Structure formats: structure tokens, C-alpha cells
Amino acid sequence: MYQYTAFDQSIVDQRVAQFRDQTERFISGELGGEEFKPIRLQNGLYVQKHAPMLRVAIPYGLVNTKQVRMFAHIAREYDHNYAHFSTRQNIQYNWPELHRVPDILAELATVQMHAIQTSGNCIRNTTTDQFAGVAPDEVVNPLVWAEIIRQWSTIHPEFAFLPRKFKIAISGSAQDRAATLVHDIGLIAMKDASGQIGFRVAAGGGLGRTPIVGTVIRDFLPWQHLISYLEAILRVYNRLGRRDNKYKARIKILVKESTPAQFTEWVETEFEATKNGPQLLTQAQVDAIAARFTQAAYRELPADDAGTVTFSASSGEFARWQRRNVHAHRVSGYASVSVSLKRLGMPPGDITADELDAIAELADQYTQGELRVTHEQNLVFADVEKGELPALWSDLKALGMAVPNIGLIGNIIACPGGDFCDLANAVSIPVAAAIHERFESLDYQFDIGELDLNISGCINACGHHHVGHIGILGVDKHDEEWYQITIGGAQSGMPNGTDGGTAKIGKIIGPSFARAQVADVVENLIQTYLSLRERDDERFVDVVARTGIDPFKERVYAEVN
Amino acid sequence: MPKLINRYGVVDVNGTDGWLEYTGDAGAIPAGAKVLLPLTEFREFSGTWQKHVGAKGALGVRLTPSDDPALIANDLDKLALIAVEFPAFTDGRGYSTATLLRERYGYKGELRAVGDVLRDQIFLMSRSGFTTFALRNDQSVEKALAAFNDFSSYYQHAADRFVYQHALPLAA
Structure with missing residues (x-):
């Protein structure tokens, strides 16, 4: 922290x-x-x-x-x-x-928090991997770089009135858990052959009305130049980004319309002129910022805790939670734990004041007083001793917060939608609730396996529907709420590169549906998948990649008509 | 008329500090005047204008948000004023124009924000290297002057360090 x-x-x-x-x-x-x-x-x-x-x-x-x-x-x-x-x-x-x-x-x-630049046409909150600093597959810890970006972007005088909002994400692991390729700037922190830290820089990704996977414009940017490179991108965008039409004002449109090659040339020219200026980062600056992060103190523990292993063998319920919500940690004997905020009867991501207090209590007890918030709208306890997992599970269960649905269809991402948001064309929360109810059976969810289902109440795509394995988008047709379905999207590639290793935009399966039909349509998509899959570990999104959308489309529209 | 201020106070209650804006009628600009020219006019006829205003007068350029400051980079020593237009306060291109003039091209002279210049953007404009501000008519001078002190410190380098030499490095 x-x-x-x-x-x-x-x-x-x-x-x-x-x-x-x-x-x-x-x-x-x-x-x-x-x-x-x-x-x-x-x-x-x-x-x-x-x-x-x-x-x-x-x-x-x-x-x-x-x-x-x-x-x-x-x-x-x-x-x-x-x-x-x-x-x-x-x-x-x-x-x-x-x-x-x-x-x-x-x-x-008073507790070192703010709401600076969380909205508006400026540089927004920089996001990263919820397992930053503790993930076993991490190459570079992105946290210090994220804080440097936070400081640099805070009340930056040149970039407070950009053509449109601007989002930066950074990841430093083999698997990109920050969906960097669907951000205005996506950074992957990495090391070169000599061990020097640098960044792969992508620009012009984004969701919204025109979903585009970002273009890598720099394969390796030495860390000293991070700020000057970001400024070069922002300056090109601030000067040349469209301001005549808010739907064409994001940097992705500039990159696309000017061509990625031309855009890269502009950025590189700008960068050449400024790269050795005062924005050049020094090791002393980076060290000073890194030193202000609290460090977790770890005990020496065996890789597995015997008591937890025994308990897991005796409690199927615990074992199931462990399988979905407990994640590997870089330190022996420790684990990270996801607390799912996707619960039956609660809008995705919502939490009550009492639950917040209770979670803080548990975090003090089971971690070193820290939590992480994920872009999937859940919470993570990052440093839990494996021996404590049964007790933590039981305490979470007592709060109704031990829902074992991370990575499953129940872990629905949804924006607040038409119930709250002025921009929305349609509601999101009731649609999420209907799907939640339909797939209430955990056995069924586990059988379906890994599946990201994302819902947005309008084309602004706050629910990231384009990158859901199943995406649901609320649209307005003659003042009625309708829902367009996409399949085959992915927020990032698989670490082993089997799926091409990149974010994917889902494909629209056809005409949209009435709200009452959505849960049935999702059920039909799932049934189609189950009938097509060749192995248990072939995920929904893998089947879509293998077969294309046609078998899904045929089944869904045959049932509807 | 808009009031013209800098960070120390009012420069001119009439908003111009004696500069005449050339809008197509050369007859309205007497010899010896300080004249503010649109970019195209300056690029084509700077020699003529220089002769016209003479040693007693001065030349300035008014840039629109889409004007590329690179086009006057080699002429900065001829200019006593560069005015950068903000057609709407939400149009942020002028901040980059100012930054480029100060940082890249080394302009040391007066850099004036004109147009939709409001109290709440003065701090940002000042940090981007602007030194004078032609306030929109409805703006209070007193409140605009207070705006220079909205923040006593900041994280990042910006173009004002060429003007006031008080910028702090990232997280100093």
C-alpha cells in the first residue's frame, strides 16, 4: 500500500x-x-x-x-x-x-483517498492486475509504475481537457489480467535480455461504440522514458484527436483514421524531441516511491498446509470454494482469496456498509490489513496463510460472502444500467439477476466451467460486454429495452498463447432480444456449448473459436422463432 | 472589454495592453503600433508588417487551436506576443500549443490566453506556460488572481518552469 x-x-x-x-x-x-x-x-x-x-x-x-x-x-x-x-x-x-x-x-x-479525475475528459484512474505483487507469474511488479503514473497524471495541466476520457492500464505478468489491450494506453511491464525493466506500449484500444484491440506501438520502452513517452502519446492525441463528434473523439479513432503507422510516427517524433528532458525518470525517484509502499511480512511456511489439505478432502463445499476463489501466491504457504460480490439478490459489485466493515475486520484478521479491488467487481485478500483458509472461508460463509463463482457464469460483470445511470438504454441489474437465478445451481456452473458473462446497459460499455465470452448489450428500440448478444470475446489472451494471446471483441449473433428472453438465450448458448465441447476443459470461448458462431446462432434463433 | 491580468495583478483593464488586432483592415493599424496578426498573415507578410510598425511597434501572432506552433518556430525572436485562442474553455488544444512553444521552441516572450478564459482554468494555463490572461468579461479579477494559488505544489514538470523556475520534480 x-x-x-x-x-x-x-x-x-x-x-x-x-x-x-x-x-x-x-x-x-x-x-x-x-x-x-x-x-x-x-x-x-x-x-x-x-x-x-x-x-x-x-x-x-x-x-x-x-x-x-x-x-x-x-x-x-x-x-x-x-x-x-x-x-x-x-x-x-x-x-x-x-x-x-x-x-x-x-x-x-483523511484516509489518503480522493475522487480526482475519476470522470471527465482527462486521464482517469490507472488500473492494474488485482494480483500485482503477489502473482506467481509476475515478471515485473506494476504497482510502483502505476503510482508513478498516478502522480504524473494528477492535475496534469496540459491534459485536463482532452477530446475525450483517457484510460491507462498496466500489467506485469505472463497473463494480462488488466485487459491492457482494450485501454487507450495499455502497458505491459517486462524485462529485456539484460534484465532491464521496460514496457510494451499499446495505444488506441477501447470498447464503447467502436470496440478496437489496441495496437502495439513500442515493443520495449526503457523505464526511464515512461513519462516522456506517455506525454508524447497524450500530446499527439490532445492536438489531433477529433473534437467535432464525441463518438469519434477517443484516441482509438485517431489511431485508426490516421493509421497505426502514421500515429506511431507522430508519437516517436514527439518522443525523440523530449525523451531526455526533465521527465526522464531516475532510479532515485523510482526507489523513493517504491519505498513508500508498505511491504507484507511473510513467515516461512511449507508450500501446503496439512490441516487445510485434510479439511478440503472432508468438505466438498470448502474444496469447491478453494478451487474457484483461492489463487496461487508467489510466496510458499500463502494464497490470494477472491471475495465474490456476485451474489443472488444483490446487483453485481454492490456491497452494504455493514459488509464493508465486516470485510475490513476479516482483512485485519487474515491479511496484513490490505485488500484489492478487481475490475471484475470483486475483492481480493492478497496475503492469506494457507492454514487460515478454512477459518476465513467459514467467516466469509457466515457473511454470505463465500460464493465460489470466480471465473464462472455467476461472476457476472455489469454496469449499474438504467436503474441508476442516465446514459443507459436499458437495465443491467435485473438482467444479471435473471441469469443468476437461471444458473443458480453451483453444480451446473461448475459443469459449464470458465465463462465470463458481461452486461452493459448501453454502448458506452462500462460492463465490458465486448470482451465477455458472452456479452449482453442493452439497446433502445422504439423506447423499449432490447438486448444484443455477442459471443467469443475475451479480455486478454491465455498465458500459453493457445488462443492467439490477445484480447478479442465478441461477435454479434444476430437480432436483439426482449428482456424476458435473455436468460433463455443464454441457456441455449450454454446448451449448444455443452453439446459441442470435446473435452471438459474446452471452455465456452474455445468452442466458439473452434466452431465459429453459426452453431450457436442457429440454435438460439431456432428456439426463439 | 476583457480585463488582462498576469499572476501579479491587472495588466490592462481594457484587456489589450495596447495591442491592435488585425482583422483585414490594414488602414486601422497605424505605424508604430503593436499589432496582433493571424498566423497566415504573419507567415506571408511579416516583412511588410515589420516595416509598417517599425522599431517603435511590435508584432504578435494569434494562434487558433488547430494552428501548428512549429510554423512560427523560426520566427520567435520577431514576436513580442503570442496569443493562443480558447474558443471554448473545454477545448484543451491550447495547453499543448503553449507547452510546445515554451518547451520545444524556446519561446521566452509573453504568451497570452484569449477567448473563453475562466477563473477555474487559470491555474492550468499558468502551469502550461501562459503569462497573461485576457479574462472573459464576466470573470472577477480578484477571484482570477486567487486562482494562481489553487495549488502550492504539483507532481509533474510543466512548461511554466521556463517562466517562473519553481516547478518541482515528480513527487519531490
Whole structure:
């Protein structure tokens, strides 16, 4: 966990004071709505259906238990006793009152948190792998680089009014768990033959109306040049990105329309002129930032805990949870644990104030007081001793939070949709609930195996539907809610490269469906898959890659018609 | 008229500091004047204009957001003013224009933000290397002057270090 210096704290405090003044000027009528809009957005505040929505940054997904307790406090004090984890490692409140938002931000600042640039046409919260620093397949720990990007991008004067929003993701593992190729900039931290750290840089990926997999524009950028290279990309985009049409304003359109080769040339020219300027990072700077991260202290433990192994053999329920929600750790005797926020009867990613407090309690007890928030809208305990797994499971179970559905169809990613969001064409939460109910049987979920099902309530694609193995998109047809289905998407490649090793955009199977049909359609897709799969470990998405979408299409539309 | 300020106070309540804007009527620009020219006019006729305004006058260029500052990179010593236009405060291209002029091309003179120049963007503009600000008519001078101090510190290098030499490195 990064610990603020007095310098970091002063910036966050001054931002709160600035926004308090801006909010007061807006309320008094001195500042017009149009002028206040980008200001409130860059402080995380949307105007939604019922009330403003406040989006708080959880930089690269790391959060400590003091901060989680603050989330609970804010949910009770300023909201309706719950909060929502988004797909970009943020937490959202759906019911704050505008005049109290500066107070919320001031409370967050007391625990080193903020809502700076969580919305608006600026550089947003940088996201990363939820297992950063603890994953066994990690080559470079991306956390320090993510913090450097956070600092550099915070209130960057040149890039506060970009053509459109700008999202950066970074991963440092063999498997890209940060979906870097569907971001405006996707960075893979790696080492060259001499062991020097550098980055593979991709640009122009994104979802939304025009889903595009990013183009790698640099195979290896030495770490010293990270900031100047990012600035080169941003400067080219800021000057040349389209501003005439908000649907064509993302960097992906510039990369595509100018051609990736031309875009790369512009960036490289810009970079050549600035690469040895003051933005050049030094080892001392990187070390200083790295030193401000707390380090977990590990005990020497055997690779497996005998008690846990025995318990697992006797409890099928525990074994199942272990199989889905417990993940390998780079340190012997430790594991990472996912807490699924995809529960029957709860919207995906939602959590109550009491649950937040309870989770903080457990994190203090079973980890070193830290949690991670995932882009799949779940939580992770990163440093659990394997001997403690049965006790943690039992405590989570008592809270109803030991749902063993990570990686399964029950782990639905969904945006808040039409129930809350002003942009949405259709609801997401009730669709997720209907699918949840349909696939309530865990045996069935385990039989289906790995499957990402993602739902977005509109083409802005906050639910990342394009990269779901099954993607569901809410569309508006004559003022009615309809749903378009895609299959075969993937947020990243498999580490062994068997699937081409890249993110994939799903293919639309055909005309859209009424809300009441969606669960049946998903069921038909699953049945088709089960009848086609050749081995138990051939995943849904593998079958789609092998057979194409036709068999799925035929079955689904034959049933509907 | 918009008021013209810098970070230390009001430069000119009439917003121009004596600069005349050339809008196609050369007769309106007397000899010895300080004249602000559109980019195309400057590129084609800078010699003529230089003779016209003479040693007592001065030349400036007004850049629109899409104008490439590289086109005046070799003429910066002829210019006493570069004005960068913000047609809307949400159009952020001017920040990159200013950064390029300061960082890349080494412009040391007055860099003026004109157009939709508002209190809430002054801090960012100042950090990007602007030194004077022609405030939109409805803006309070007092509040705009306070905006230079919205933040006492910042993380990243920016073009203002060529102007005030007070920028701090990343996480200093």
C-alpha cells in the first residue's frame, strides 16, 4: 500500500478546498452549469437519475482496511447504506447530495483517498492486475509504475481537457489480467535480455461504440522514458484527436483514421524531441516511491498446509470454494482469496456498509490489513496463510460472502444500467439477476466451467460486454429495452498463447432480444456449448473459436422463432 | 472589454495592453503600433508588417487551436506576443500549443490566453506556460488572481518552469 507523504496529502487537501469553493460558487449561481460540469466530473461527480453519483478512485485497486471502514462510514452517513464497485477499480455512491460532496471528499482525504479525475475528459484512474505483487507469474511488479503514473497524471495541466476520457492500464505478468489491450494506453511491464525493466506500449484500444484491440506501438520502452513517452502519446492525441463528434473523439479513432503507422510516427517524433528532458525518470525517484509502499511480512511456511489439505478432502463445499476463489501466491504457504460480490439478490459489485466493515475486520484478521479491488467487481485478500483458509472461508460463509463463482457464469460483470445511470438504454441489474437465478445451481456452473458473462446497459460499455465470452448489450428500440448478444470475446489472451494471446471483441449473433428472453438465450448458448465441447476443459470461448458462431446462432434463433 | 491580468495583478483593464488586432483592415493599424496578426498573415507578410510598425511597434501572432506552433518556430525572436485562442474553455488544444512553444521552441516572450478564459482554468494555463490572461468579461479579477494559488505544489514538470523556475520534480 502506498503511504502518502505530506506532499501527496497537501495536493489532495488543496483539491478538496478548490472543489468546495467551486461547488459553493455553483450553488450560489456564480458558476454556470456548463462551466461546473467538467469541474464536477473531474472530481468524480455525475448527475444521475435520482441523485448525483460520486465515483471515488481506488488507485490501481489497492485499499487498506482503514479506507474500507471509511467507505462504510460514507455509505451510512451520506448514502443509502451501500456502495458499488465499478469495473475500473473505483467505488461509487449513488445517492450523495451535491452540497455534501465536498465534505465526503474531505473525509476521504483523511484516509489518503480522493475522487480526482475519476470522470471527465482527462486521464482517469490507472488500473492494474488485482494480483500485482503477489502473482506467481509476475515478471515485473506494476504497482510502483502505476503510482508513478498516478502522480504524473494528477492535475496534469496540459491534459485536463482532452477530446475525450483517457484510460491507462498496466500489467506485469505472463497473463494480462488488466485487459491492457482494450485501454487507450495499455502497458505491459517486462524485462529485456539484460534484465532491464521496460514496457510494451499499446495505444488506441477501447470498447464503447467502436470496440478496437489496441495496437502495439513500442515493443520495449526503457523505464526511464515512461513519462516522456506517455506525454508524447497524450500530446499527439490532445492536438489531433477529433473534437467535432464525441463518438469519434477517443484516441482509438485517431489511431485508426490516421493509421497505426502514421500515429506511431507522430508519437516517436514527439518522443525523440523530449525523451531526455526533465521527465526522464531516475532510479532515485523510482526507489523513493517504491519505498513508500508498505511491504507484507511473510513467515516461512511449507508450500501446503496439512490441516487445510485434510479439511478440503472432508468438505466438498470448502474444496469447491478453494478451487474457484483461492489463487496461487508467489510466496510458499500463502494464497490470494477472491471475495465474490456476485451474489443472488444483490446487483453485481454492490456491497452494504455493514459488509464493508465486516470485510475490513476479516482483512485485519487474515491479511496484513490490505485488500484489492478487481475490475471484475470483486475483492481480493492478497496475503492469506494457507492454514487460515478454512477459518476465513467459514467467516466469509457466515457473511454470505463465500460464493465460489470466480471465473464462472455467476461472476457476472455489469454496469449499474438504467436503474441508476442516465446514459443507459436499458437495465443491467435485473438482467444479471435473471441469469443468476437461471444458473443458480453451483453444480451446473461448475459443469459449464470458465465463462465470463458481461452486461452493459448501453454502448458506452462500462460492463465490458465486448470482451465477455458472452456479452449482453442493452439497446433502445422504439423506447423499449432490447438486448444484443455477442459471443467469443475475451479480455486478454491465455498465458500459453493457445488462443492467439490477445484480447478479442465478441461477435454479434444476430437480432436483439426482449428482456424476458435473455436468460433463455443464454441457456441455449450454454446448451449448444455443452453439446459441442470435446473435452471438459474446452471452455465456452474455445468452442466458439473452434466452431465459429453459426452453431450457436442457429440454435438460439431456432428456439426463439 | 476583457480585463488582462498576469499572476501579479491587472495588466490592462481594457484587456489589450495596447495591442491592435488585425482583422483585414490594414488602414486601422497605424505605424508604430503593436499589432496582433493571424498566423497566415504573419507567415506571408511579416516583412511588410515589420516595416509598417517599425522599431517603435511590435508584432504578435494569434494562434487558433488547430494552428501548428512549429510554423512560427523560426520566427520567435520577431514576436513580442503570442496569443493562443480558447474558443471554448473545454477545448484543451491550447495547453499543448503553449507547452510546445515554451518547451520545444524556446519561446521566452509573453504568451497570452484569449477567448473563453475562466477563473477555474487559470491555474492550468499558468502551469502550461501562459503569462497573461485576457479574462472573459464576466470573470472577477480578484477571484482570477486567487486562482494562481489553487495549488502550492504539483507532481509533474510543466512548461511554466521556463517562466517562473519553481516547478518541482515528480513527487519531490
